[in-house]
Amino acid sequence: xxxxxxxxxxxxxxxxxxxxxxxxxxxxxxxxxxxxxxxxxxxxxxxxxxxxxxxxxxxxxxxxxxxxxxxxxxxxxxxxxxxxxxxxxxxxxxxxxxxxxxxxxxxxxxxxxxxxxxxxxxxxxxxxxxxxxxxxxxxxxxxxxxxxxxxxxxxxxxxxxxxxxxxxxxxxxxxxxxxxxxxxxxxxxxxxxxxxxxxxxxxxxxxxxxxxxxxxxxxxxxxxxxxxxxxxxxxxxxxxxxxxxxxxxxxxxxxxxxxxxxxxxxxxxxxxxxxxxxxxxxxxxxxxxxxxxxxxxxxxxxxxxxxxxxxxxxxxxxxxxxxxxxxxxxxxxxxxxxxxxxxxxxxxx
Amino acid sequence: xxxxxxxxxxxxxxxxxxxxxxxxxxxxxxxxxxxxxxxxxxxxxxxxxxxxxxxxxxxxxxxxxxxxxxxxxxxxxxxxxxxxxxxxxxxxxxxxxxxxxxxxxxxxxxxxxxxxxxxxxxxxxxxxxxxxxxxxxxxxxxxxxxxxxxxxxxxxxxxxxxxxxxxxxxxxxxxxxxxxxxxxxxxxxxxxxxxxxxxxxxxxxxxxxxxxxxxxxxxxxxxxxxxxxxxxxxxxxxxxxxxxxxxxxxxxxxxxxxxxxxxxxx
Numbered sequence: 001x002x003x004x005x006x007x008x009x010x011x012x013x014x015x016x017x018x019x020x021x022x023x024x025x026x027x028x029x030x031x032x033x034x035x036x037x038x039x040x041x042x043x044x045x046x047x048x049x050x051x052x053x054x055x056x057x058x059x060x061x062x063x064x065x066x067x068x069x070x071x072x073x074x075x076x077x078x079x080x081x082x083x084x085x086x087x088x089x090x091x092x093x094x095x096x097x098x099x100x101x102x103x104x105x106x107x108x109x110x111x112x113x114x115x116x117x118x119x120x121x122x123x124x125x126x127x128x129x130x131x132x133x134x135x136x137x138x139x140x141x142x143x144x145x146x147x148x149x150x151x152x153x154x155x156x157x158x159x160x161x162x163x164x165x166x167x168x169x170x171x172x173x174x175x176x177x178x179x180x181x182x183x184x185x186x187x188x189x190x191x192x193x194x195x196x197x198x199x200x201x202x203x204x205x206x207x208x209x210x211x212x213x214x215x216x217x218x219x220x221x222x223x224x225x226x227x228x229x230x231x232x233x234x235x236x237x238x239x240x241x242x243x244x245x246x247x248x249x250x251x252x253x254x255x256x257x258x259x260x261x262x263x264x265x266x267x268x269x270x271x272x273x274x275x276x277x278x279x280x281x282x283x284x285x286x287x288x289x290x291x292x293x294x295x296x297x298x299x300x301x302x303x304x305x306x307x308x309x310x311x312x313x314x315x316x317x318x319x320x321x322x323x324x325x326x327x328x329x330x331x332x333x334x335x336x337x338x339x340x341x342x343x344x345x346x347x348x349x
Numbered sequence: 350x351x352x353x354x355x356x357x358x359x360x361x362x363x364x365x366x367x368x369x370x371x372x373x374x375x376x377x378x379x380x381x382x383x384x385x386x387x388x389x390x391x392x393x394x395x396x397x398x399x400x401x402x403x404x405x406x407x408x409x410x411x412x413x414x415x416x417x418x419x420x421x422x423x424x425x426x427x428x429x430x431x432x433x434x435x436x437x438x439x440x441x442x443x444x445x446x447x448x449x450x451x452x453x454x455x456x457x458x459x460x461x462x463x464x465x466x467x468x469x470x471x472x473x474x475x476x477x478x479x480x481x482x483x484x485x486x487x488x489x490x491x492x493x494x495x496x497x498x499x500x501x502x503x504x505x506x507x508x509x510x511x512x513x514x515x516x517x518x519x520x521x522x523x524x525x526x527x528x529x530x531x532x533x534x535x536x537x538x539x540x541x542x543x544x545x546x547x548x549x550x551x552x553x554x555x556x557x558x559x560x561x562x563x564x565x566x567x568x569x570x571x572x573x574x575x576x577x578x579x580x581x582x583x584x585x586x587x588x589x590x591x592x593x594x595x596x597x598x599x600x601x602x603x604x605x606x607x608x609x610x611x612x613x614x615x
Contacts, residue, residue: 068528080358246527
């Protein structure tokens with residue numbers, strides 16, 4: 001890893017170098033009624049729009065790789081013949097400016113599933129390859145439990161990572177592309193004092209991480225507690241609305257639908273991001289449904305993320321960003337669900 | 350317009366269709382005429398023999414009848430039964446036809462005679478309780494919405510013509526609302542029936558910053574009890590939830606239960 005220090009005043013120069021491409025970054029979306037300031041990722045043209053001091057975006061950045069709706073093929077009919085056209089949707093390089101560690105780790109988890117041979121997802125892969133990612137240290141919220149998921153720190157998956165140190169930025173250069181872009185900027189070598197400031201920042205962030213999930217032996221405990229009654233209570237509350245999966249940076253399940261255009265001359269196969277909490281997720285031919293009750297659907301979402309994925313990849317399919325819980329109207333949060341499974345009962349149930 | 354249509358070389362029969370209206374604003378039918386970009390393709394796909402809003406001619410030789418509106422008069426009952434006799438397939442078009450729609454609000458008053466007097470005065474008119482088509486005849490397919498979403502009707506008609514299965518989304522409005530990355534209206538202090546209302550509208554209202562009023566009726570698994578708790582936690586008066594639950598008739602049972610608790614009418 002190459003460490004450098006960038007004067008804060010140089011950040012705009014860096015931004016200008018990148019903004020010739022389509023650039024996505026955190027922007028403010030106004031206050032919620034409870035006073036929280038809301039943020040989301042959006043296309044940014046001026047550095048003034050960029051809110052690098054954001055807490056957490058409402059939605060994750062996954063749509064830039066996994067659009068909510070995506071045509072996986074267009075079929076052009078002519079007579080009794082047809083031609084298939086495929087567009088991976090990577091038309092231009094994309095700069096993601098200001099992703100937190102959790103969201104970068106989410107992409108690393110998606111990579112493990114979606115880029116793996118023998119059936120990599122070319123739509124995801126093409127977009128991922130055409131992406132330049134700048135990480136930025138975060139301002140944890142009371143909902144964040146990334147440390148419990150081992151996702152509070154970035155080791156790879158982005159081109160460089162910025163940590164503000166007062167007037168300076170501590171820069172971790174993580175790709176040769178980033179190294180070459182940074183060459184034209186006024187960088188200096190970090191001093192011992194910078195290293196110390198970097199560690200102080202990390203400590204400060206750590207102190208703000210108050211939510212926790214005890215992941216010790218979790219795969220085994222989930223196996224043991226498969227029939228736990230806590231799932232009934234969480235199922236009773238669940239709206240089966242799919243919001244948790246839509247805002248989740250790692251949920252990648254989808255449905256496919258073939259549609260024919262009104263003029264019958266064109267067709268398309270459309271992929272729609274879906275959620276295992278939706279009523280018909282496990283519905284099969286003949287109308288049979290493996291998970292007709294919301295409690296089993298909700299349970300399987302947890303089992304996929306915190307048991308099945310761990311067994312397959314040695315890590316959970318969760319980065320502890322807290323979006324699912326923050327956006328769940330019924331207030332179903334990962335820390336509370338996991339704690340209730342361990343306890344054997346739901347508090348305030 | 351050609352009479353012969355084909356799909357991948359296989360001839361496709363253009364079905365003869367009729368559009369009819371009972372008690373309604375005829376706004377659902379207007380939706381179909383509204384999008385000029387696809388109107389010609391739509392007209393090319395079906396053979397319309399009856400469409401008061403769109404043409405002068407009318408005929409009774411149709412296979413598929415799209416019926417908009419609620420049934421509120423004795424002559425409408427007769428007319429609907431006749432449509433059922435003529436058509437192989439009857440499609441309820443829009444919330445009035447599916448649930449009674451806005452018209453069924455009048456059923457919510459204790460004294461129907463008072464409602465009639467307030468609206469029509471001494472003018473003699475037959476006006477009964479508003480009911481959906483299915484209360485009078487067998488309905489083969491429902492297309493929800495106030496108004497219906499033109500793109501959805503076009504997709505359904507395309508599937509009917511091709512003999513493909515017509516499926517409605519089973520997820521609630523939230524799913525499509527999140528795909529638009531809207532800020533949740535509850536976060537902005539407004540009530541919304543999105544979590545319990547059937548999706549498929551592409552979150553039309555919430556995407557325009559209007560909380561859902563439930564025009565498409567309940568999703569197949571609508572957790573109304575939990576939504577009531579959420580509304581209470583957000584300090585939104587139950588009456589505001591009731592306004593929405595009873596507006597289009599899809600949540601009739603749930604609205605009755607809430608009203609009873611509030612000690613209201615009926």
